Amino acid sequence: MNTALKVLKADDFASDQDIRWCPGCGDYSILAQMKKVLPEIGIPPEQTVFISGIGCSSRFPYYVNTYGVHSIHGRAPAVATGLKLARPDLSVWVITGDGDSLSIGGNHFIHLLRRNVDLNIVLFNNRIYGLTKGQYSPTSVEGQITKSTPMGVVDHPLNPISIAIGAEATFIARSVDSNIKHLATVLKRAAEHRGTSFVEVYQNCNVFNDGAFSYAQDKATRDDTTIELEHGKPMIFGKEKDKGIRLNGFSLEVVNLAEGKVKEDDLLFHDEQADPALVYLLSRMRHPQFPEPIGVFRNVVHETFEQAVRGQIDQAVEQRGKGDLQKLFASGDTWTVKV
Amino acid sequence: MSTQASSTIEKPVEFVSGITVRLVGDSGDGMQLLGQQLTNTSALLGNDVATFPDFPAEIRAPRGTRAGVSGFQVQFASHEVHTPGDTLDALVAMNPAALVTNLADLVKGGLLIVNDDSFEDKDLKLAKLNTSPLEDPSMEKYRLIKVPMTRLTKEAVSEFGLSTKEADRCKNFFAMGLVYWLYGRNMDATLRFIHGKFSAGKSAIAAANEKALRAGWAYGETIEALGQSYNVEPAKLSPGTYRNIMGNQALAWGLLAAAQRSGKELFYASYPITPASDILHELARYKNFGVCTFQAEDEIAAVCSAIGASYGGQMGVTTSSGPGIALKAEAMGLALMLELPLLVIDVQRGGPSTGLPTKTEQADLLQVMFGRNGEAPLPVFAARSPGDCFDIVQDAWMIATQLMIPVVVLSDGYIANGAEPWKIPDMTKLAPFTIRHPQESNNPDGPFKPYLRNELLARPWAIPGTPGLMHRVGGIEKEDGTGNISYDPENHQKMVHIRAQKVANAAKLLPPQDVEGPQSGDLLVLSWGGTYGACLTAVQRAQAAGKSVAHAHLRYLNPFPSNLGEILGRYKKVLIPELNMGQLQMLIRSRYLVDAIGYNKIKGKPFTVSELYDKILEHTK
Numbered sequence: 001m002n003t004a005l006k007v008l009k010a011d012d013f014a015s016d017q018d019i020r021w022c023p024g025c026g027d028y029s030i031l032a033q034m035k036k037v038l039p040e041i042g043i044p045p046e047q048t049v050f051i052s053g054i055g056c057s058s059r060f061p062y063y064v065n066t067y068g069v070h071s072i073h074g075r076a077p078a079v080a081t082g083l084k085l086a087r088p089d090l091s092v093w094v095i096t097g098d099g100d101s102l103s104i105g106g107n108h109f110i111h112l113l114r115r116n117v118d119l120n121i122v123l124f125n126n127r128i129y130g131l132t133k134g135q136y137s138p139t140s141v142e143g144q145i146t147k148s149t150p151m152g153v154v155d156h157p158l159n160p161i162s163i164a165i166g167a168e169a170t171f172i173a174r175s176v177d178s179n180i181k182h183l184a185t186v187l188k189r190a191a192e193h194r195g196t197s198f199v200e201v202y203q204n205c206n207v208f209n210d211g212a213f214s215y216a217q218d219k220a221t222r223d224d225t226t227i228e229l230e231h232g233k234p235m236i237f238g239k240e241k242d243k244g245i246r247l248n249g250f251s252l253e254v255v256n257l258a259e260g261k262v263k264e265d266d267l268l269f270h271d272e273q274a275d276p277a278l279v280y281l282l283s284r285m286r287h288p289q290f291p292e293p294i295g296v297f298r299n300v301v302h303e304t305f306e307q308a309v310r311g312q313i314d315q316a317v318e319q320r321g322k323g324d325l326q327k328l329f330a331s332g333d334t335w336t337v338k339v
Numbered sequence: 340m341s342t343q344a345s346s347t348i349e350k351p352v353e354f355v356s357g358i359t360v361r362l363v364g365d366s367g368d369g370m371q372l373l374g375q376q377l378t379n380t381s382a383l384l385g386n387d388v389a390t391f392p393d394f395p396a397e398i399r400a401p402r403g404t405r406a407g408v409s410g411f412q413v414q415f416a417s418h419e420v421h422t423p424g425d426t427l428d429a430l431v432a433m434n435p436a437a438l439v440t441n442l443a444d445l446v447k448g449g450l451l452i453v454n455d456d457s458f459e460d461k462d463l464k465l466a467k468l469n470t471s472p473l474e475d476p477s478m479e480k481y482r483l484i485k486v487p488m489t490r491l492t493k494e495a496v497s498e499f500g501l502s503t504k505e506a507d508r509c510k511n512f513f514a515m516g517l518v519y520w521l522y523g524r525n526m527d528a529t530l531r532f533i534h535g536k537f538s539a540g541k542s543a544i545a546a547a548n549e550k551a552l553r554a555g556w557a558y559g560e561t562i563e564a565l566g567q568s569y570n571v572e573p574a575k576l577s578p579g580t581y582r583n584i585m586g587n588q589a590l591a592w593g594l595l596a597a598a599q600r601s602g603k604e605l606f607y608a609s610y611p612i613t614p615a616s617d618i619l620h621e622l623a624r625y626k627n628f629g630v631c632t633f634q635a636e637d638e639i640a641a642v643c644s645a646i647g648a649s650y651g652g653q654m655g656v657t658t659s660s661g662p663g664i665a666l667k668a669e670a671m672g673l674a675l676m677l678e679l680p681l682l683v684i685d686v687q688r689g690g691p692s693t694g695l696p697t698k699t700e701q702a703d704l705l706q707v708m709f710g711r712n713g714e715a716p717l718p719v720f721a722a723r724s725p726g727d728c729f730d731i732v733q734d735a736w737m738i739a740t741q742l743m744i745p746v747v748v749l750s751d752g753y754i755a756n757g758a759e760p761w762k763i764p765d766m767t768k769l770a771p772f773t774i775r776h777p778q779e780s781n782n783p784d785g786p787f788k789p790y791l792r793n794e795l796l797a798r799p800w801a802i803p804g805t806p807g808l809m810h811r812v813g814g815i816e817k818e819d820g821t822g823n824i825s826y827d828p829e830n831h832q833k834m835v836h837i838r839a840q841k842v843a844n845a846a847k848l849l850p851p852q853d854v855e856g857p858q859s860g861d862l863l864v865l866s867w868g869g870t871y872g873a874c875l876t877a878v879q880r881a882q883a884a885g886k887s888v889a890h891a892h893l894r895y896l897n898p899f900p901s902n903l904g905e906i907l908g909r910y911k912k913v914l915i916p917e918l919n920m921g922q923l924q925m926l927i928r929s930r931y932l933v934d935a936i937g938y939n940k941i942k943g944k945p946f947t948v949s950e951l952y953d954k955i956l957e958h959t960k
Binding site: 317325336339 | 379382383384385528531573575576577578579580581582583592595596599604606608625626627628629630631633635636637639640641643644645646647648650651652653655669670673677763764765766785786803804805806807808809810811812813814815823824
């Protein structure tokens with residue numbers, strides 16, 4: 001039988017709601033790329049669920065015509081875990097921000113990653129609290145002046161990718177809101193991965209933290225300030241492709257290829273299945289000492305949480321038969337009172 | 340196997356209508372096990388039983404100290420019993436600390452059995468005693484039986500080559516054997532238990548425990564100090580097949596039954612907390628019923644994952660105790676806004692803060708009624724006994740699904756760990772409840788309306804995977820009907836009223852309140868939760884003494900049964916006994932403007948019948 005499947009378009013994933021992000025917000029770009037990617041994944045809107053917490057990014061579910069839950073601050077991973085355990089058939093996305101997932105929801109974030117629930121989590125990192133109007137976030141940089149830190153941030157920031165590898169996430173990636181082609185590719189790869197796919201997106205809050213990632217966004221500089229990770233390829237960057245990353249002992253270093261002393265073969269070759277220690281080193285590459293890696297840091301296959309949980313249920317049924325309440329109630333010691 | 344030990348001299352047996360025994364020792368001495376076995380055995384003999392386990396929060400508090408004393412009280416009787424008994428007919432004490440902390444409850448002339456071997460100077464020191472309580476003149480009030488249990492047990496099990504420690508551990512079975520002989524308890528069930536528990540590679544331990552049990556029995560038969568034994572005839576329970584059941588177990592089974600009746604998979608998420616954890620342990624064993632148990636990273640994740648499962652169309656349930664419920668509060672408000680069915684079960688313990696983790700209390704009523712931001716009413720139900728846990732969670736799930744609302748169920752430590760005979764229900768007689776997930780849009784002119792309501796004000800439970808019904812739900816106030824975000828003042832007021840009315844509508848689906856005793860009179864005792872048995876017994880005693888008193892016990896606390904106000908008006912006085920500072924009393928007073936009198940006890944212990952009885956007499960003079 002040949003059933004013609006409807007070819008989905010970006011518009012099929014657009015909801016009827018007015019979008020209420022500030023004009024110029026980086027979220028628009030992420031939404032646009034998501035709507036572009038969703039039809040390509042081929043999962044229909046009714047099989048897709050977006051779950052978010054609280055914050056600007058967390059309004060995302062209202063703007064896609066799928067199922068969605070706008071939950072409470074920091075808890076989207078927990079809601080999503082329950083949904084996915086109950087309904088492994090669904091395609092689930094978690095949309096979160098740096099405050100939502102790394103501050104109030106830090107606990108759920110790490111447990112989601114270590115359990116490897118088969119869902120995709122996209123963290124819009126703008127290094128600021130936007131919806132509450134400009135307090136510093138756990139990814140704000142030291143010294144950053146915000147409404148709640150008039151003399152500068154004194155906390156050491158969290159690095160989302162380092163946290164993710166610490167929790168042994170099976171898929172870790174980073175992209176940039178304005179780098180739309182790259183972003184679309186990364187989102188699509190995240191969707192294709194079985195297990196928790198974690199994507200950090202550098203997202204500009206043009207109202208409260210404008211330009212936080214301008215080095216990575218600006219077309220004029222981004223080739224020198226970011227490095228695209230490509231599996232199996234040497235780590236080369238720069239507008240002229242004249243710089244590379246080399247492993248020297250237990251450290252990474254930037255080397256110049258133009259001088260001819262260092263060959264491509266001497267460089268670090270990116271391996272998405274590399275030891276977590278190496279992924280951690282990549283996560284520590286920070287502007288301006290290093291170009292910041294974008295792309296897929298890690299992509300390994302492990303059993304998913306819901307497979308393991310459902311597997312035990314299936315195994316129990318196989319070994320003991322489908323549960324019978326009447327038998328259960330009568331198990332052990334009983335006695336009968338006659339009329 | 341036979342339990343008829345070869346008897347040398349037949350001692351007389353006296354039949355009595357009921358016995359209350361408390362077994363006390365170190366928290367590592369196995370007193371809980373002993374108590375559970377005695378309870379189960381007595382239930383199998385057809386007695387009605389009620390129990391009160393009482394143990395410290397520490398797993399192994401320092402040996403021999405007063406802080407480490409663990410106790411188990413059981414009343415078994417040939418008549419109906421609803422409480423574990425106020426005073427003790429017999430006390431079995433394994434050490435001085437256990438003796439001195441429990442002796443006050445032993446009746447004058449009561450039987451006091453002690454492990455004589457653990458009253459050495461070092462034991463007395465651990466119990467902070469200068470002299471042995473056994474030498475005290477007050478001992479004359481009791482029938483003291485000193486048994487060198489440690490030595491006798493060691494001798495009895497010497498053939499099995501156990502270590503000193505292992506041999507010593509058998510002494511609770513020796514004590515059990517003695518108690519079994521004393522009350523004519525059949526050893527079969529306990530022998531089955533011993534050989535079931537210690538089967539794999541531990542047959543020497545099983546054999547030693549059996550030997551210790553039989554040695555204890557034989558000791559009772561032989562020693563002259565025990566001139567007779569006692570026995571209790573079966574109780575006249577209504578016909579049917581029974582088993583012994585504990586509250587947390589009944590609650591877990593009730594959840595299984597609710598899932599089956601509603602055709603749902605049970606998704607149960609929890610974070611370990613005393614005294615609720617046993618529900619998690621119990622359900623984790625029943626994966627072959629399709630139960631998905633999830634031990635979450637914290638209390639908040641537990642409730643949120645249950646919300647996720649409910650959104651997906653399954654039966655989302657979370658359990659905890661007071662501190663955990665405090666953490667879940669925000670998510671409970673979310674579930675209320677999402678208008679999803681959810682069960683939140685609070686097995687209450689002594690509070691505030693960490694409070695008294697292993698002790699009972701009823702002080703979470705106002706927390707579950709009001710402990711959320713905004714106008715956030717929820718239905719609140721409360722189990723009244725271990726067996727009732729089975730029924731109440733099914734009622735709760737019925738209401739949750741019919742009204743699309745989270746329902747709170749209250750249990751408490753006393754109910755959770757207490758046990759009673761439970762008449763096994765016939766599952767074929769428990770009607771299924773119908774749940775509809777819409778397949779078609781309710782709005783031909785536009786997008787599906789997730790908040791378009793039925794006559795009970797319930798919204799449709801449309802679940803992901805259904806084509807054409809895609810919708811978003813969230814914690815922000817939403818427009819009625821469409822569910823779109825709305826900050827409109829009129830809409831907010833409307834939605835607040837709708838959410839309140841939904842709770843009120845539960846009363847239409849629930850039975851009216853019943854009253855035990857005269858339909859009008861001098862005094863109504865109004866109670867809720869785990870105090871049921873003590874209140875009922877005290878009221879019955881007062882009725883027998885000719886007092887004009889009736890008893891109403893609430894299982895539904897929000898909404899109150901529709902006829903409650905009218906009932907309250909038929910009595911001159913209303914007395915509300917509670918293990919808190921007057922929480923139901925506050926609700927009744929504010930709702931019905933009735934000058935209800937509180938009787939409040941906050942000691943981490945249940946009411947005794949006699950203290951309630953005295954209070955009733957005080958108000959029926």
